[in-house]
Amino acid sequence: MVSRQLLPVPAIPPGQPALRRLPRLLAGLRYDRPASLADHERCHGPIPLHRPGRPARPARLIEVVERSGLTGRGGAGFPTGRKMRSVASRRGPAVVIANGAEGEPASGKDRLLLTRLPHLVLDGISLAAQAVGAREAHLVVHRQDGWLRDRLQAAADARYEAGTDPVPIQVTGIPGRYVSSEQTAVAAFLGGGPGKPAFTPPRLDERGLRGRPTLENNVETLAHLALIARYGDGWFRSIGLPSATGSALVTVGGTVGRPGIYEIELGTRIGDVLMLAGGPTEQPQAVLVGGYFGGWMPAEHAWKLPLSQPTLRAAGGAMGAGILIALPVTSCGLAETARVVRYLAEETAGQCGPCVFGLPALADALADLAYHGGRGRALEQIGRLLPVIEGRGACRHPDGATQLVRSALRTFAEDARRHDLRGACYGLRREPLLPVPGDDERDWDWT
Amino acid sequence: MSIRLRVNPITCAAHGMCAELLPEVITLDQWGYPILASGPVPRPLASLAKRAAASCPTLALLIEETGHRQR
Numbered sequence A: 001m002v003s004r005q006l007l008p009v010p011a012i013p014p015g016q017p018a019l020r021r022l023p024r025l026l027a028g029l030r031y032d033r034p035a036s037l038a039d040h041e042r043c044h045g046p047i048p049l050h051r052p053g054r055p056a057r058p059a060r061l062i063e064v065v066e067r068s069g070l071t072g073r074g075g076a077g078f079p080t081g082r083k084m085r086s087v088a089s090r091r092g093p094a095v096v097i098a099n100g101a102e103g104e105p106a107s108g109k110d111r112l113l114l115t116r117l118p119h120l121v122l123d124g125i126s127l128a129a130q131a132v133g134a135r136e137a138h139l140v141v142h143r144q145d146g147w148l149r150d151r152l153q154a155a156a157d158a159r160y161e162a163g164t165d166p167v168p169i170q171v172t173g174i175p176g177r178y179v180s181s182e183q184t185a186v187a188a189f190l191g192g193g194p195g196k197p198a199f200t201p202p203r204l205d206e207r208g209l210r211g212r213p214t215l216e217n218n219v220e221t222l223a224h225l226a227l228i229a230r231y232g233d234g235w236f237r238s239i240g241l242p243s244a245t246g247s248a249l250v251t252v253g254g255t256v257g258r259p260g261i262y263e264i265e266l267g268t269r270i271g272d273v274l275m276l277a278g279g280p281t282e283q284p285q286a287v288l289v290g291g292y293f294g295g296w297m298p299a300e301h302a303w304k305l306p307l308s309q310p311t312l313r314a315a316g317g318a319m320g321a322g323i324l325i326a327l328p329v330t331s332c333g334l335a336e337t338a339r340v341v342r343y344l345a346e347e348t349a350g351q352c353g354p355c356v357f358g359l360p361a362l363a364d365a366l367a368d369l370a371y372h373g374g375r376g377r378a379l380e381q382i383g384r385l386l387p388v389i390e391g392r393g394a395c396r397h398p399d400g401a402t403q404l405v406r407s408a409l410r411t412f413a414e415d416a417r418r419h420d421l422r423g424a425c426y427g428l429r430r431e432p433l434l435p436v437p438g439d440d441e442r443d444w445d446w447t
Numbered sequence B: 001m002s003i004r005l006r007v008n009p010i011t012c013a014a015h016g017m018c019a020e021l022l023p024e025v026i027t028l029d030q031w032g033y034p035i036l037a038s039g040p041v042p043r044p045l046a047s048l049a050k051r052a053a054a055s056c057p058t059l060a061l062l063i064e065e066t067g068h069r070q071r
Helices: A037-044 A059-068 A080-088 A109-116 A118-132 A146-161 A183-190 A219-231 A233-237 A270-276 A299-303 A309-314 A333-346 A353-372 A378-389 A397-411 A413-422 B017-021 B043-055
Strands: A094-099 A134-142 A169-174 A214-218 A247-254 A260-265 A284-289 A295-298 A323-328 B002-007 B026-028 B034-036 B061-066
Touching: A037 A118, A037 A146, A037 A219, A059 A080, A059 A118, A059 A219, A059 A233, A080 A118, A080 A214, A080 A219, A094 A118, A094 A183, A094 A219, A109 A118, A109 A146, A109 A219, A109 A247, A118 A134, A118 A146, A118 A169, A118 A214, A118 A219, A134 A146, A134 A183, A146 A169, A169 A183, A183 A214, A214 A219, A219 A233, A219 A247, A247 A270, A247 A284, A260 A270, A270 A284, A270 A299, A270 A323, A284 A299, A295 A299, A295 A397, A333 A353, A333 A397, A333 A413, A353 A378, A353 A397, A353 A413, A378 A397, A378 A413, A397 A413, B002 B034, B002 B043, B017 B026, B017 B043, B043 B061
Parallel strands: A094 A134, A094 A214, A134 A169, A247 A323
Antiparallel strands: A247 A260, A284 A295, A284 A323, B002 B061, B026 B034
16 A cells, blocks of 8 residues: 655745745645744745734735635535625624544545644634634544644644734544534534534524534635735635636545645646546546545546536536545446445434435445345335435435445446346455545544 | 425434325335425415424424515
8 A cells, every 4th residue: 555645845945925836735845844833934924914003904804715716625615705704794702613623534635734734724713713703713633633633732822822823722622423524513512512413504604603603614725714815815816717716635546656635726637636646557447536425437537627616516526625536447436335335324423314224225235236236126226215315414414425326326337237237346356445444443432 | 475394304203293294295204204395385284384393293393484475
């Protein structure tokens, strides 16, 4: 197994102003150690907060973010500026939550930011807190990563004591379950309850953590915010597509030469991103785009497709948390999907009937199809289950699973028919490709 | 003014009362959880829908009145 390597990043000469092209987020990345506050400020300059004595215009940052076109990088892709404006317009002190508890097993970008470039994220939290008038700020990570939590808390405390940050940032470890990083589940856990998704409305920006208007953003989104506050919206928009501006971090895996985390311009063709990651080491048959909330695409179709939320959506996919996994022709896409759907079924919060009963039934039917063949009936069975599960949970967890299955049945259609009639294929002899955490690595507890 | 039904899937415990009281709009899936017909509740059924919501043992069936006038 090839270890994850990082994109080679040239050292940035001290005092260099805004970088025109890539890398942006990863400009301050160092090989030898996590970037310290001094490293970070050498690369990007001090955090552009409004200080007492100067006229405070926190609303201006919201305008700049709106103009920049920044959208959430956690998966949903909601416009960040609009979210900030909505929170800022509510009554009472707001709360900012930075979500660094990456739920997708195949994603590593948030972890890269938190472990190597923490001050970019902490800057983003402070700027967002000032812009929406928050007096409380949280950063959440998985609680299995106790050392990371402690390190981030120490960095946040040092910044607050030095007067860098206007509000103290509380770093919390949340349950490592797949759905615990869903935004309402994060707020529920911080509020003292179990880390399970909540029924909406009310939405978080109306009534979030302890009833306060709450701005919750992915840590990569906040890192972009830290750069937009320094270099402006025009700079941010100078790369990317008109409909999907700026850059994004993507995690590339599967049958490529250099799997790892790369910063790309939005709209880069998927094939070019895979080439950046060393190119295919075996003939690819399909690409999983967006992770377990995204979907499969045939390799020849994905290759030319620009990577961005709107272009993928138009092609029936999703950007998700920016994951690309290339599947070689010798692997079985159905078996890979079956393993992931079993994992997703086990990761249900156990709250909503259609998810609690539907996902295991779907996982069983898919396992039948992938491993045993269905005597011609498995496909029909799956086809009956999908519409009964879709859109019937409090969160989008069941929908993510059905979307993945639908994309697999589309992409591996010929394969699926053959499996159903004749049983498993030779692909099962290959080692599983998609990462699914082992039982002993999982956090089974919700509270 | 029209009314719409919504289920809170977290509190719903598949008692099935709603499907008994309002079979025109609500059917049950194979596990006993309600599936709602799409769109607003037909006007003649509005009072029955309200009764079904009030009868849910876990109060998981929600009535949403959409304010804008029709006609």
